[in-house]
Structures are given as C-alpha cells and as structure tokens.
Amino acid sequence: MSRSKDDTGQGSKSGSDFLQLDIGQAPPGGRTEWLADRLRAAIADGTLPVGSRLPAGRVLAAELRVSRGLVTEAYQRLAETGQVAGRGRAGTVVVAAPRRAPAAPAAFPRGGLVDALRAVPCRIDLSPGVPDLTAFPRTAWLQAERRVLASLTPADFGYGDPQGAPALRGAVAGWLARNRGIRADPAEVIVVAGVAQALWLLAGVLPGQGVRRVAVEDPGSLGARRQLEFAGLDTVGVPVDEAGMDVTALRASGARAALLTPAHQFPAGVVLDGERRRDLLDWAAAGGLVIEDDYDAEHRYDRAPVPALRALFPDGVCYAGSVSKLLAPALRLGWLLVPRRLREPVTAAKRHADLGNPVLAQLVLARLMESGELERHLRFVRRRHRRRRDAMLRAIADALPGARVHGAAAGLHLMVTFDGASFEDTALASAALGLGVKAHPLSWHRVRPGPPGLVLGYAAGPVSEVEEGVALLGRALRELA
Numbered sequence: 001m002s003r004s005k006d007d008t009g010q011g012s013k014s015g016s017d018f019l020q021l022d023i024g025q026a027p028p029g030g031r032t033e034w035l036a037d038r039l040r041a042a043i044a045d046g047t048l049p050v051g052s053r054l055p056a057g058r059v060l061a062a063e064l065r066v067s068r069g070l071v072t073e074a075y076q077r078l079a080e081t082g083q084v085a086g087r088g089r090a091g092t093v094v095v096a097a098p099r100r101a102p103a104a105p106a107a108f109p110r111g112g113l114v115d116a117l118r119a120v121p122c123r124i125d126l127s128p129g130v131p132d133l134t135a136f137p138r139t140a141w142l143q144a145e146r147r148v149l150a151s152l153t154p155a156d157f158g159y160g161d162p163q164g165a166p167a168l169r170g171a172v173a174g175w176l177a178r179n180r181g182i183r184a185d186p187a188e189v190i191v192v193a194g195v196a197q198a199l200w201l202l203a204g205v206l207p208g209q210g211v212r213r214v215a216v217e218d219p220g221s222l223g224a225r226r227q228l229e230f231a232g233l234d235t236v237g238v239p240v241d242e243a244g245m246d247v248t249a250l251r252a253s254g255a256r257a258a259l260l261t262p263a264h265q266f267p268a269g270v271v272l273d274g275e276r277r278r279d280l281l282d283w284a285a286a287g288g289l290v291i292e293d294d295y296d297a298e299h300r301y302d303r304a305p306v307p308a309l310r311a312l313f314p315d316g317v318c319y320a321g322s323v324s325k326l327l328a329p330a331l332r333l334g335w336l337l338v339p340r341r342l343r344e345p346v347t348a349a350k351r352h353a354d355l356g357n358p359v360l361a362q363l364v365l366a367r368l369m370e371s372g373e374l375e376r377h378l379r380f381v382r383r384r385h386r387r388r389r390d391a392m393l394r395a396i397a398d399a400l401p402g403a404r405v406h407g408a409a410a411g412l413h414l415m416v417t418f419d420g421a422s423f424e425d426t427a428l429a430s431a432a433l434g435l436g437v438k439a440h441p442l443s444w445h446r447v448r449p450g451p452p453g454l455v456l457g458y459a460a461g462p463v464s465e466v467e468e469g470v471a472l473l474g475r476a477l478r479e480l481a
Contacts, residue, residue: 018055019047023064031066033464035074043083043097054084054092080134080462123436124469128267128413128457129295131325132384137368137377144367148360156359162351164191164335165362171369172335178375179298181311182319184337190347191357193332195293196227198320199259201336201353202291203231205345206257211289215255217245218447219415221266224259224293225447237447240265244272247279257289263297263306267415267445267455269407271306281309284316289339291318296325298378299459300410301386315339323365325412326378333357333365385412385459388466392458395467399474415442417453423480425452431476437469 019042026034042048054060057075061068075092078084085095163169169189176182192198206212211233216225218237225235236253239246244265250258258280262272272280284290292309310319314337322334338346350356368374392414396403406415418425425441432439442453454473458466 018060018063021064023066032070032073032077035064035071036077039074039078040083043078043094046097048094050094050097052094053090054094056091077462077464081465082134120433120438122433122438124438124465124472125460126437126439126456126458126466126469126473127460128440128455129325130457130460131328131412132381132388132459133328135377135381135384136328137373140368140373140377141364144364144371144373145360148363148367152363160356160359160362162356163347164189164357165359165366167366168362168369169335171366175369175374176308176321176335176337179305180294180321181305181307182337183311184314188337188343190336190338190343190350191362192320192322192334192336192350193354193357194322194324194329194334195295195320196223197332197353198318198334198336199224199227199291199293200231201346201349202318202338202342203228203233204349205342206233206289208345209289209342211256213253213255213257214291215245215250215253215258216447217260217265219267219442219445219450220259220447221261221293222444228259239448240268240270242270244270244276245280247276247283250280251283256287257291258283259291259293260309261293261295262309263294264300264407264410266293266295266411267407267413267440267442269409269411269413269415271303272309277309277312281313281316284313288316289318290316292320294319294321296411297321298326299382299385299412301382301389302409310337318342326374326381331361331365333361381459388458388461388463389414391463391466392456392470395470399471400477412459413455413457415453415455417442417451419451421452423452425454428452428473428476428480429454431479432473435472435476437472437476439469439473 019038021035021038023031039048039054054075057071058068061071064071075084079086082096083094084092087093166186168191169186172189173184173186176184192201213234213236214228215238216228216235217240219240220237228235236255238249238253238258244262245258245260260272262277264271280290290309294308297306297308308319310317316339318339319337320334323331324334336346389408393405393408396405396416400416403416403418406417408414425443429439429441440455442450442455445455461469
C-alpha cells in the first residue's frame with residue numbers, strides 16, 4: 001500500500017528523472033526551445049557525453065507530459081547543429097559536444113588567415129562558403145551507392161579515366177545544360193577535386209600559353225587569389241562596383257587572364273551586368289582568357305538565373321564549378337570546361353596530378369544528377385537557406401543598425417560594410433571570436449584599402465544560431481565603440 005502511494009506521488013510530478021527536467025520551468029509558448037537548451041547545456045558540460053543515448057521521444061514526452069512532437073522537434077534542433085544523430089535501433093545518440101570559445105580575442109589568426117581560422121574552435125560559425133551540411137542527402141546517396149556497386153564489374157575497380165568517369169561527364173553536361181544554359185559535349189568536361197584544383201591545374205598550364213599575370217576581383221576571394229599565387233602566378237586586383245568587375249580597369253591592368261565570379265560576385269554579391277559582360281567578352285575575343293568560378297550560382301532567391309559566361313563564348317572562357325556549395329565540400333568533386341586549345345594540356349596536368357578522382361564517388365554523383373535527386377535536394381536547401389538568410393537580415397537590422405548589407409538576393413553569405421566607421425574590421429572579427437562567433441573580416445578579401453566590413457555565412461546553422469551570432473556581433477561592435 002505504501003509502495004503504491006509513493007509511485008503515484010512520483011508520477012504526479014511535472015518533470016523527469018532524466019536530467020531532473022521540470023517542464024514547469026519552461027516559459028509559456030517556449031517549451032521546445034527550453035528543452036533543446038537544457039539538452040545543449042547538458043552536452044556542453046559533459047552531463048551527456050559523446051556516445052550517450054537520449055531517451056526515446058515517446059518516453060520523454062510521457063514523463064514530461066508533453067506531446068511527442070515537442071520532444072521530436074527539440075531533438076531535431078540538436079541534430080541540425082550536429083550534436084546528436086539518429087542511429088536507428090540505437091536511438092538518438094550524442095555525437096559531438098560544442099567546443100569552448102577562445103578565452104581572448106588574441107586567438108584571432110593573423111598569419112594563416114582562412115585555414116587558421118577554420119582550425120580555431122568556436123560556438124557559432126558564420127564563416128562564408130559553407131552550405132547546410134546537416135541537409136546532406138545521406139539516404140539518397142546510400143541508395144545510389146548501393147545501385148552503383150551492384151552494377152560494377154571487377155574491371156570497374158581499376159584505374160579510371162583521368163579526365164573523369166564517362167558517366168559523370170555526361171551527367172555534368174546535362175546538369176549544366178539544364179541549370180546554367182551551357183551546351184557542352186561530355187568530352188569537354190574534366191572532373192576535378194573542386195574549384196581549388198581547377199585553379200591549380202590552370203595555373204600550371206597558363207605560363208605555357210604566355211600568361212603569367214591574372215586579374216582578380218577586388219574585393220574577391222582570398223582563397224582563390226592565394227591559390228593562384230602559390231602556384232606561381234602574379235595577381236593584380238581590379239575594382240568591383242555595383243555592376244561587377246571594371247573591364248576598363250581590367251584592360252589597363254595588362255593581365256591576359258581574369259578570374260571572376262560573374263553570377264554572384266564573392267564577396268559583394270553583385271551580378272556582372274549586361275554591358276560589362278559584353279565588354280568582358282570583347283576583351284576575351286581580343287586574346288584575353290576568362291576564368292569563370294561559378295561557385296554558388298544555383299543558390300538564388302529573389303532574382304532570375306543569370307546565364308554563365310561560358311554559354312556565351314566557349315572559346316574564351318574556362319568554366320569551373322563543383323558540388324561543394326550544393327552537397328558538401330568533403331566530396332571534393334567538381335568540373336572544369338576549357339577552350340579547345342587548353343583541353344589537352346589541362347587533361348595531361350590532371351593525369352599527372354592524381355590519375356583522376358575516385359571513381360565510385362563520381363558514379364554515385366552521376367546517378368544523383370541523372371535521377372533528379374540532386375535537383376530535389378537543391379529545391380529543399382534553397383527553402384532552408386532562404387529562411388536563414390531572412391533571419392540574418394532581420395538580425396542585422398536589429399543588432400547592427402549602421403551596417404549596409406550587400407548581395408542578399410542569392411548565395412550563402414552576406415557582405416556587410418560600415419561606411420564611415422573608424423575601427424578595423426579585423427578588430428571586430430577578433431572581438432566576435434572572443435565571444436564565440438567566427439566571421440571573416442572584409443579586409444581579408446581586399447587588395448586595396450576600403451571601408452571596414454564582414455563577410456557572414458548564414459547557411460550552415462539553424463535560425464536560432466544565426467540570430468544569436470549576429471546579436472553577439474552587435475555586442476562586439478558596441479564594445480569597440
């Protein structure tokens with residue numbers, strides 16, 4: 001009798017033995033976020049170590065006397081930030097704990113720049129150029145991989161074609177025709193390990209064509225500029241304004257090749273306008289070479305697609321693209337189209353570099369492209385990225401009222417400038433890192449001096465993380481004042 005009364009008393013509490021949760025502490029209308037926050041805190045302080053299993057959703061919901069959907073949503077929020085993962089019959093398991101932020105802003109890298117910043121631990125990463133990695137289509141990839149493996153013969157496991165698996169070259173040709181307006185024969189496609197390798201291969205071939213100086217956009221990608229310089233080429237910055245690269249300044253630079261991001265300029269987000277496109281292609285027709293980095297052209301929200309330059313003038317444009325911003329950088333899969341005169345030397349350079357990309361991953365990607373699965377994935381992540389972009393715009397308006405936003409219509413990042421400000425953007429980025437937020441100072445991507453600013457990625461984390469990160473940037477900015 002006494003035992004029965006004790007059990008009844010325990011069951012009447014609005015709480016749970018798990019983490020001593022008390023749903024009565026949750027604010028009205030905020031129960032899901034409250035539960036997610038309690039779980040995050042337990043993971044962060046080691047109460048829930050990596051490898052531990054969360055209660056089944058129905059069990060915890062019953063104990064807390066809430067709907068199962070509320071618990072499922074809280075678990076999903078942790079899954080989106082990569083802290084937990086569903087493991088089938090093993091349930092929901094803690095797979096990663098957040099790293100602690102650096103104790104002082106002095107941790108901001110001043111030597112290795114982008115690579116060094118990637119290695120610095122932080123709580124919220126607003127670095128540009130990273131898609132939503134939690135959205136990677138694991139099920140579709142595994143299904144495609146199984147089908148590919150079932151169809152392979154022993155001979156297919158030998159060395160492949162250094163130019164790329166024929167199946168992927170054909171799939172890429174179809175993808176570019178549907179999505180970028182480029183008509184290309186599969187024989188023109190060279191499969192590469194991302195745009196970085198495409199630039200490396202071109203840098204090795206261009207001196208043999210008499211090209212030793214390449215014009216780059218200013219501001220423009222620091223990583224791409226360093227890639228060319230490390231390979232031995234000289235670079236010269238050419239100003240970018242609201243219409244894209246200044247082609248008159250390009251002509252005056254003396255460079256015989258130019259690296260551009262014309263569909264969505266990095267980092268300013270502008271589109272190379274019609275008049276500049278005509279001027280640029282006239283420059284190319286007179287002997288110049290355009291290197292088109294089409295790094296995130298598929299991600300657009302508020303404007304119509306812009307045709308690739310390669311579609312307009314194949315003989316004067318080297319075109320590079322990849323799935324790094326669409327699926328995941330870790331795949332290291334991309335493609336390169338070059339004018340006919342460069343195809344043989346670039347293919348030879350690829351052969352000598354690595355004998356070709358891994359064949360299995362190429363065949364899986366080809367199947368995703370041909371089945372329509374990649375287009376379905378693109379539609380899905382566009383919707384998710386748009387929500388996160390909108391959240392960042394709202395957060396910037398609230399936390400950074402003096403900031404000017406650039407490039408919101410497409411892509412995975414925003415550029416923010418502080419016109420007339422006297423502080424250094426590296427100081428702002430350093431202060432933000434001290435608060436656990438990672439962002440690129442705009443000056444990293446400039447060749448010439450300009451107003452301070454930041455380059456902020458919004459695609460990688462959930463809305464709550466985007467909002468908190470920008471709020472902390474506002475706090476860092478106030479501390480600099």
